[in-house]
Amino acid sequence: MKGKNTFTFFRNLGFLTLKKKSPISMILAILSGFIVASMIPLMSKFIKGKGSILIPFLPLALFIYFLTFLPQVSQGNPIDFFYSWVPSFGVDLSFRLDGLSLLFTLLITGIGTLVFFYTYSYLKGHVYLDRFYGYLSMFMASMLGLVLSDNIMTLFIFWELTSISSFFLIGFNNEDPKSRKSAMLALSITGLGGLFLLAAVILLGYVGGTYSIQELLSQSELLKASANYNWIIFLLFIAAFTKSAQFPFHFWLPGAMKAPTPVSTYLHSATMVKAGIYLLARFTPVLGGTAEWNTTLIIVGAITMVYAAIHSLFRLDMKGILAYSTISALGILVFLIGLGTEEALLAAGVFILVHALYKATLFLITGIVDHETGSRDVTVLSGLRKVMMPVAVAAFLAALSNAGAPPFFGFVGKDLIYEATLHFGDWAYVLTGAAIVTNICLLFAGLLAGYKPFAGPLPKQFEKVHLPHPTMWVPPLILAGLGLVFGIFPSLIEKSLIQPVFTSLVNNDTIIHLKLWHGFNLVLGLSALTLATGVLLYWKLKPSNNLLRKTFKFEILSPKTLTEQFGNLFSNFAKLWTGFFQNGYLRNYVITILGFLTLLLAFRLYQGVNIYIDTATLTDVTIYEAIVVIIMAASIIFTVFSKSRLVAVASLGVIGYAICLIFLFYSAPDLAMTQFSIDTLTVILFVLVIYNLPKYKSFSKKRVRIRDGILSIFFGTLIALLTLEVLSEPLNRETSKYYAENAYILAKGKNVVNVILVDFRGFDTIVEITVLVIAAIGVFSLLKLRLKSIEKE
């Protein structure tokens, strides 16, 4: 009876949301994280004090909001929200809530809620608690946007935002250089992937003619047949592999564990690292099913899952163990998507949830252990069940679900994986073998992190350890409990959650059945074998420092070392390059610019010039013009050979005035006036600066002067040639004619130059005067601020 009531309750809620399906509520829900994040700095004192308990209610509210869509989505009706954002680029804020998106939104907001509450105690009283909540909210919003976007351009933007918020969170302990380095490494790798994603998005849009995933779905055949298909999947794969830490890009994830534990839980195991998986899953119906797609994913996924699983055997730090087992789990997901059969995709959908539940629990527990005992070393920790029973229960439940022991949800997940690999044609035995090896190692890792710290005798140093605040130990208990409940009653989520996920992955109407018990068959046998071997391995292999040190020998060949070496090489090269071109000497910049321009112009002229001077149309040289030219030539000689700076500057001024006269002769009085004032001011400025400089005997060496002279002569000659060439081109006077004819009619002015400035091109003028103001402020602050610092000394 009660169950029925809840059902009607949800259906009513669903009905409510059906009625007001406006995009505003969805956009607001997605952006709420950004809004809160931007408001937090304004109330930082309040957030750090009494207000800190309020923030976790944001993800909670969002969780409930998304839960209301469950009834409608589980009936197989995805919900679309559309809002045109930048129509000229085809970038829309269009969101689509289908099974896959819903699973992710519920994970993001659900685990988000628990992590936010957990943070409340974990970082209580931390100086930067407000910032932390801000980054976390920003991340949550970006991640929601990522999984809900139907437009791949907005998907890309949110993708980048998750990388950026992850950077802030990994580097949260910003006083620690290791933390900063890890953050940089993670940003470089995921940022690199972001660039590849952008290229993939543009190529997809170019080939498919749309940025909407829904519309691309109908273009699937066209995309697969396109010559760019291999490029698209290559770019997409790099993006997904960097984000989801696949070999050989996996190494940023263990480094990312420098972040506080809530971050590791939330970003680096449950949600963000699954963004790559999401991307692959989302594009499976669009691009999947080809040999290139499947083979690449199977190979990369298999290598990653086995490599990382074996790596996790040797770790001693609980976080390190979990990091490598997370990489391995992500490998399994890529592997399953690569298999691409319906069974495999179902297994992937289930495993996303299974993994999120147990891995988040284990991370939260690691955080508690670290917080209370100050250590994460599995060789030191033991017997903690005696002082923190609820934590031990949660850890043990999670370890069992991870191990795939019945009746846990992990058992359901692992069965599906084995079924998928066993039914995969010729390679079935190899693939199943790889899956078994991975699962054995993962089981070992799970026991190491979830069982070992709590088993055995309690050492003296931990006797005073006590249970933390409930907001810390309740979240892992809830997650671990769900792993058990979903395992015993898979029907709870079979129709409502997993079926829609499956439908959006395979894009047809097959009905699925989740079962805990399949009867005695090969799959059960394999499960039993995995369990037995894993437990045996746990009793036999004791992790120790010696064992860990043995793996160091291989470090030199690891992708991490190679990448770091490449990074150092690149940064050294950049230093040399920048040091050469940007050395701070004004004369070098001028030489570089002029030299480059000269080369460019010379190349252009080399290709052929068309200079033609029609002597018949030239007017006679008047005496005034001749005098002005003589004055100019004389001033140039004065400027170049003068021994005094002031004389040189004054001569330059004379050249400027001579140019004014030429403007005047050729009827451009406006230009002449402006040039005249500007020249005056320039000379004044020069004098002001130069007046106080010490007097040199000679300005520069002869060699330098000859070099500068040659460059100047070349540059001047080329410019002169260019001007002549421009003159020989037929002039297009349409624009100037329009201005001249309409200056009075449209703008009531007779001075065309001025009308252009204040009316026709008034917008340009506004921008120009703004630039002038910025320059003035720049000069002012540069000089005045420097003055102040000198005064201090």
Added chain:
Amino acid sequence: MKTIIFKTASTYLLPLLILFSVFILLRGHYLPGGGFVGGLIASIAFIIHSFANGLEKTKTIIKFHPGFLMPIGLAIALLSGAAPLLIGQSLMTGLWFDEPIAVIGMVGSALFFDTGVYLVVIGVTLTIIFTITETI
């Protein structure tokens, strides 16, 4: 440079040049001139004065920091551009009074815009030159 002739001349030149700059500004729409040149001429007037009498004297004449002219000028230019929006026309449409005003002549939004430019140019030039003079 503080010779008596220069000093005496500068005291007379200052008002004359400023008057001239306003004249240049106002005639700009019909004859050579405009806000930009006008602003430069006005700045030169103040700079000549400061050369002859010292920066401190010039500052006491201006009374406030010339930098304040920059936001004022920008605001005038922007507002005159945005004014047509109020009567439902598009941005930067030229608006004109029907009858000419004595001495100034036809007055329209373009004149206000040019006045904005004029003030910005004075503000920018004087700020840069005064700052450099003070610092070096």
